[in-house]
Amino acid sequence: MKDYWHSVTLEPDYCNGCTYCLDRCPTQAIRIVDGKAKIISERCIDCGECLKVCPFHAKGALSDSLDALEEYKYTIALPAISLYGQFSTDYDLNKMLNTFLHLGFDDVYDIGYAAEILGNYQRKKIEESDSLKISTYCPAITRLIQINYPTLIDHIVQLESPMEVAARIVKKELIETTDLSFEEIGVFYITQCPAKITSITKPLGLERSYIDGAISIKKVYSKIIKLYEEITPEKDLLRTSSKGFNWGRVGGQSFSMGIENYLAVDGIDEVMRVLDEIELGKLNGTAFFEGYACVTGCVGGPLNVENSFIAKKNIRHLSQKCKRKENDIDLKKYPKDLLEWDQEIKPLDVMKLDQNFQKALEKMAEIEEVFQRLPKINCGACGAPTCRALAEDIVNGNASIEYCSVLMVQERRNKNEGK
C-alpha cells in the first residue's frame, strides 16, 4: 500500500546532496541517492526538521496560494495561533486579522477560541482518566508515536486539533444560517507547520478534514504587514483570551487547562527521550503530556517568519496583557463528535524488516554481520544516516557495501600494503 502523502517535499535543483537533513531526520527517513536527498515516504512524519536545517532551502512544504480562494463562493481564513506571535506586541491583532478580509477572504475565524473550547473539554477528559493522557495537538508527534511508540497509542487523548474544531464550527454554522452548501465554502488554514498541512489531506483519527486548503504564514506575512498600514478594521474578529494565546507555545495547553501535574516538552529529540521514559512506565503518576516536534512549540514551526524564541516571548506577553482572561464557553453547545476523533489510529510498523519473524531474524543477523565490517563513524557519505542504517539498506537490497567510501579506501590501502 502506497497510501502516503506528505507536505514536506524536495526541490532537487537546490539540493547538493549534503548530509544536514540526513543527520537530522528523527525517523531516518532520508537517504542521499545520486547526489540528491530522497525522502522515504512511509517513514516521514512531516516534522519539518529537514526544512529547518537545509542550508540551500531545497526542502519545502506543499501549500496553497491565494489563487485557491477563487474555487469557492465563500472563503474563511483560519490563522494559526502562532501567527499572533509573529508581530511585535504593539500591533493591534484585531486589525491584523482584518487584513485577511482584504486578501480575498470573506471572513476570519479565530482559532484561539476553538483552542479554548478544546482546552475545557480536554481538561474534563484528563480529570476523568486515571492514566496519563498524551496530547494530539502536534501531529508530527502523533505520527512518531504510531511509528516508534505503538504501546503509547492507548494514552493518546484522541481529540481533534483547534483548526479542525474551528473549521467544523464555522462550516456547520454557515450551512445552517445561509444558502451556502458544503462545497461552496472554502476554509483555509494559515499555517506555520507542514505536519498540519499533511493532517488536512491525510487526517489522523478522522474520516476527512473540514479544511479545504493551507496557506503558509511565510506566503502571506509581507502582504499582511503592508495591508496593516492601509486598512481600517471593519469587524471584531479577535476572540482569543489569555488561555487561547498560550496554545502557540510549549506548555500552553496545560496553562490553558489550569492543570499542574503535566509535562511539556519541545524539540523532537527531547520528546523521544521522554516517550522512552513513558514507555518504561516512569511517568505513571503524571496526568498530561504535551510534546512538540518544534523547539518552543508551534511558534517554532518552520513556516513561521519571526525567530521562534522572540515569537514565544510575544505569545507570553500577549497572554499576560490580554484583558479577556477567558471566554465564557458552554461546552454543551459543542457535542462530542465535533471535538473527538471518529477513528482509531493504528501502529505503523514501517521499521519492520520482514513480515515473517524467522526471515526478519535472518535479516537482523545479516545486518549485524555487515555492520561489524563498517567503520561506525556515521559520516553519511554513503547516503545513509548511520553505518547501522547502511547495513540495513544493504541487507534490504537498497545499497551495497561499495557505498562505504571509508571502507573502500581502507581496503585499498590494506591491499597496497599487502595485508
Added chain:
Amino acid sequence: MNKELMKYKFDVEMEDFANAGEASSKIKNTLRQLGMDSKIIRRIAIATYEAEINVAIHSHGGYICVYIFSNKIKIQVRDRGPGIEDIDLAMQKGFSTASDKVREMGFGAGMGLPNMKRCCDEFSIESQMGVYTELNMVIYI
C-alpha cells in the same frame, strides 16, 4: 530448537545511572525491527531497564545478555557482588537496600525485582553473598 538465534550483550558499569537504559532502548529498537508485538516489546524493555538500574545501583558492575529464540526471549543478568542476603525479602514490593543518595535520585523504591517478575513468564534468581547475583527471565513471544 534450543540454540538461540541471536544474542546481544551489554555491559553495565557500577553506579552508571546516566547510561542505564541504553540496553533497554537498543533491545526495543531491535525487537521492533523484528516486528514483534508491541506489548511484548514493552514488557521486555521494562524488564531490561529495571535490570540495568539494579546492576548500576546495587552491584560492582555486570552484564545483561538478551537471547532471542524462535519462541521466546531470554534475559540473563549477572553482576559481580555483593549478592542478596535474603531473596524472599528482596522480592517484596517496597523493600530496598538502596542508599539515601540513590533514593534522592528517584531510584531504589523497592519495585525493581517485583516489576521484572511481573513483566516475564519465567523468573529465577540466584545469588552468592559477596560473589554474584544472577537473574534469568523468559518472555514467550
